Amino acid sequence: MRFYLDHAATTPLRPEAREAWLTAAEVVGNAASTHGAGQDARRLLEDARETIAEALGCDPIEVVLTSGGTESINTALHGMWTSRAADADAVVLPDGEHHATMDTVMALAAAGALVRPVALTALGRIEPAAFADALPGAALATALVANNEVGTLNDARALSAAAAAAGVPLHLDAVAALGHVPLSFRELRSVAAAGTGLVAMSIAGHKIGAPVGVGALVVARTARMAPLLHGGAQQRGLRPGTQDVPGAAALAAALMAARSEFDVENARLTGLRDRLVDGIRTAVPAARLLGDPVDRLPGNAHILFPGAVGESLLFLLDVAGVAASTGSACQAGVAEPSHVVMAMGGSERDARSVLRFTLGRTSTDADVDAVLGAIADAYARASGARSAGRS
Numbered sequence: 001m002r003f004y005l006d007h008a009a010t011t012p013l014r015p016e017a018r019e020a021w022l023t024a025a026e027v028v029g030n031a032a033s034t035h036g037a038g039q040d041a042r043r044l045l046e047d048a049r050e051t052i053a054e055a056l057g058c059d060p061i062e063v064v065l066t067s068g069g070t071e072s073i074n075t076a077l078h079g080m081w082t083s084r085a086a087d088a089d090a091v092v093l094p095d096g097e098h099h100a101t102m103d104t105v106m107a108l109a110a111a112g113a114l115v116r117p118v119a120l121t122a123l124g125r126i127e128p129a130a131f132a133d134a135l136p137g138a139a140l141a142t143a144l145v146a147n148n149e150v151g152t153l154n155d156a157r158a159l160s161a162a163a164a165a166a167g168v169p170l171h172l173d174a175v176a177a178l179g180h181v182p183l184s185f186r187e188l189r190s191v192a193a194a195g196t197g198l199v200a201m202s203i204a205g206h207k208i209g210a211p212v213g214v215g216a217l218v219v220a221r222t223a224r225m226a227p228l229l230h231g232g233a234q235q236r237g238l239r240p241g242t243q244d245v246p247g248a249a250a251l252a253a254a255l256m257a258a259r260s261e262f263d264v265e266n267a268r269l270t271g272l273r274d275r276l277v278d279g280i281r282t283a284v285p286a287a288r289l290l291g292d293p294v295d296r297l298p299g300n301a302h303i304l305f306p307g308a309v310g311e312s313l314l315f316l317l318d319v320a321g322v323a324a325s326t327g328s329a330c331q332a333g334v335a336e337p338s339h340v341v342m343a344m345g346g347s348e349r350d351a352r353s354v355l356r357f358t359l360g361r362t363s364t365d366a367d368v369d370a371v372l373g374a375i376a377d378a379y380a381r382a383s384g385a386r387s388a389g390r391s
């Protein structure tokens with residue numbers, strides 16, 4: 001048996017999304033073509049865009065379809081920087097952001113941007129006051145709605161209000177939050193001078209059961225954003241190229257399905273996660289939940305196993321049929337210490353001793369039981385691995 005507890009990496013395709021995807025794939029025609037076939041494709045695309053806009057609380061024209069979270073983030077940050085660089089040179093980058101954001105900002109730094117970091121709290125949160133302190137005069141700011149590793153939720157509304165007050169354009173990375181946190185672009189926006197405050201928000205379809213390869217960037221009508229890609233005039237010129245009609249239809253279907261079960265499913269995941277965390281603590285008394293114990297993604301259990309090597313734990317659990325994650329990036333197949341745990345004040349040793357279990361739509365009690373049945377032995381052996389490695 002296999003037990004999948006890595007839904008934050010990617011979650012299984014929803015049947016509704018699969019059906020919408022396959023049905024739309026049968027439609028022949030480029031949505032930019034003026035003939036009847038093209039117009040059929042166009043209608044499907046624009047219906048999907050309307051549904052996506054409704055789910056994300058924005059206008060259809062503000063939905064820019066992309067290939068996923070990384071592309072959305074790159075498009076937003078490069079585009080905002082290019083359109084603002086003549087006026088200001090600082091980019092506000094909180095610690096503990098996803099690599100798609102950190103590495104994009106590093107690319108901007110190579111092109112002359114000055115990076116203004118914002119420290120995380122010990123629970124992994126961006127403190128709105130600290131964020132506000134970093135904003136004055138900045139070219140742009142970015143922030144996670146929910147931290148994808150430790151699961152802590154940020155007060156996105158407060159961050160957006162701070163950006164509006166400072167007259168700085170803000171991008172929100174809502175990839176990990178999607179499906180688990182109410183996300184209305186309109187409601188998150190504070191009244192701001194045109195082109196400032198919240199202007200862009202990134203999501204990825206595969207985190208909620210749409211196929212891998214489709215995502216969206218919400219771009220406010222008033223945003224100043226230069227295109228990253230160049231070509232046709234599709235999607236306000238911000239993402240030129242033939243549009244992915246099946247991907248859009250699947251994303252719309254997944255968003256609708258996620259919305260219809262939002263409350264019930266998040267309550268169910270919270271219950272499963274709490275049982276998982278309590279059970280791990282009983283099996284491994286030294287284990288500690290990281291991140292905010294309450295204000296966190298419902299399906300996220302991010303656990304520090306003191307003295308154990310996270311990679312070894314991951315391997316031993318995999319042998320027992322359990323798929324989890326260290327949550328952090330890999331370099332040549334070797335996990336790096338978690339930059340998020342270190343930004344929360346953890347040591348490098350701690351940052352190598354964490355595992356992230358994430359639950360989703362297909363998770364059941366059997367998944368929790370599988371972890372609880374394997375974790376004590378895996379911990380004993382993975383702690384031994386570290387002692388042996390050091391002697």
Ligand SMILES: Cc1ncc(COP(=O)(O)O)c(C=O)c1O
Pocket residue numbers: 008009067068069070071073098100144147148173174175176204215
């Ligand atoms: C918070 C966050 N941002 C961005 C990304 C990148 O998204 P994608 O894998 O769709 O490119 C991820 C993916 O894990 C994520 O969790």
